[in-house]
Amino acid sequence: MIERALDLDAVQAFVRIAELGSFTRAAEASRTTQSAVSLKLKRLEERLGCRLVERTPRRVELSAQGLTFLAHARKLLEIQEHAFADFTAVRQRLIIGISDHVAGPELPALIARMNAQDPQMVIEIRIGTTGDLLQSYDRRELDAVIVRFDAGRNDGEVLTEEKxxxxxxxxxxxxxxxxxxxxxxxxxxxxxxxxxxxxxxxxxxxxxxxxxxxxxxxxxxxxxxxxxxxxxxxxxxxxxxxxxxxxxxxxxPRLPVLLHSRVKDDRSRDALTALAAAFRSAVQS
CATH class of the missing domain: 3.40.190.10 (Periplasmic binding protein-like II)
Incomplete structure (x- = not known):
C-alpha cells in the first residue's frame, strides 16, 4: 500500500511561506533556517507529486496546485490544533503592548497570524505611547512591546526601519x-x-x-x-x-521599530516570532 501520510511540519512550513510570501520570513517564524524550510517544502511537493510554490527573483508565488492545496493545508493544521486542545486545558496568556505609531492597518492580520500559530493562547494587545508602554514593560505588566526607538534604551530587537x-x-x-x-x-x-x-x-x-x-x-x-x-x-x-x-x-530619518521581550517559554516565543515575521513581511511588502 502506498504511504499517504503528510508531514504536518512540512504542511505548516508551506502555509507560512504562502502567508508571509517569503522563505526567509517563514524560516524566521518557524525559528529555523531557510534551507530547512526549503527542504520541508521539497519533500511535501514530492509527496503530493506537484509544484506548490513558484520562486521568482522578487518573491514567491503559489502555483495553481498550491492555491488549491492551501485551503486543505489550513484545515489540516486546524484539525491538529483542535486535537491538541481537547487534551490541554491550560490557556496561556500573552500580553503585548504596541505603540500607537506602530499599530498600523495590518494589525488584524498580525493578530490572526499569532492566533494561527497557537489558537489556544489568549492574546492581549494594549495600544499606547512608546514611553508609557516601556514603563509598563519595565514594571513587568507586559510580556513584550513593539515600539518606536527610544533614545534611552538599547535592549530591543530591530524589526524594521520606517521612512x-x-x-x-x-x-x-x-x-x-x-x-x-x-x-x-x-x-x-x-x-x-x-x-x-x-x-x-x-x-x-x-x-x-x-x-x-x-x-x-x-x-x-x-x-x-x-x-x-x-x-x-x-x-x-x-x-x-x-x-x-x-x-x-x-x-x-528612518526610525527603527523594536521588539522588547522577556518571554522564555517556547509557546510565547513561537507566537512572538510569528508576529515579528508577519510584521516585517507586512511593512516591507
Whole structure:
C-alpha cells in the first residue's frame, strides 16, 4: 500500500511561506533556517507529486496546485490544533503592548497570524505611547512591546526601519509668512520631540494646530486641513500627500521599530516570532 501520510511540519512550513510570501520570513517564524524550510517544502511537493510554490527573483508565488492545496493545508493544521486542545486545558496568556505609531492597518492580520500559530493562547494587545508602554514593560505588566526607538534604551530587537515624511491634506496650502501649523501627538511622544527639534534646528517657525491622543486623531486633523504632521508612510490616511520637499522642511530619518521581550517559554516565543515575521513581511511588502 502506498504511504499517504503528510508531514504536518512540512504542511505548516508551506502555509507560512504562502502567508508571509517569503522563505526567509517563514524560516524566521518557524525559528529555523531557510534551507530547512526549503527542504520541508521539497519533500511535501514530492509527496503530493506537484509544484506548490513558484520562486521568482522578487518573491514567491503559489502555483495553481498550491492555491488549491492551501485551503486543505489550513484545515489540516486546524484539525491538529483542535486535537491538541481537547487534551490541554491550560490557556496561556500573552500580553503585548504596541505603540500607537506602530499599530498600523495590518494589525488584524498580525493578530490572526499569532492566533494561527497557537489558537489556544489568549492574546492581549494594549495600544499606547512608546514611553508609557516601556514603563509598563519595565514594571513587568507586559510580556513584550513593539515600539518606536527610544533614545534611552538599547535592549530591543530591530524589526524594521520606517521612512517618515511631512504630510498634509491634498488641498492644504501654507499661508505665506505664517508659522507652520503642526498636528502632533502630545508629549512625551518621541516622534513629536524628534520632528519639532528638527524644525527648530532648521530655523522653521511652527505652531501647534492640533494635539491628538493617537495617530488616528492626528491623521484626521491632517485630512481636515489643520496642518502638517510627521508620519510613517504606512500610517497615512487615504489621500494624504507629502509636502516636506515643497515647503523646504528638514528631512526626517528612518526610525527603527523594536521588539522588547522577556518571554522564555517556547509557546510565547513561537507566537512572538510569528508576529515579528508577519510584521516585517507586512511593512516591507
Amino acid at each position: 517618515m515624511g511631512w504630510f498634509a491634506a491634498p488641498d492644504w496650502t501654507h499661508p505665506a509668512g505664517e508659522p507652520l501649523p503642526i498636528a502632533t501627538m502630545a508629549e512625551p511622544c518621541g516622534v513629536r520631540i524628534m520632528a519639532l527639534q528638527l524644525l527648530d534646528e532648521a530655523g522653521v517657525p511652527w505652531r501647534e494646530s492640533f494635539v491628538g491622543g493617537g495617530v488616528t486623531a492626528v491623521s484626521a486633523a491632517v485630512m481636515a486641513g489643520l496642518g502638517v504632521s510627521a508620519l510613517a508612510r504606512r500610517m497615512l490616511p487615504f489621500g494624504a500627500v507629502e509636502v516636506g520637499p515643497k515647503l523646504g522642511l528638514p528631512a526626517l
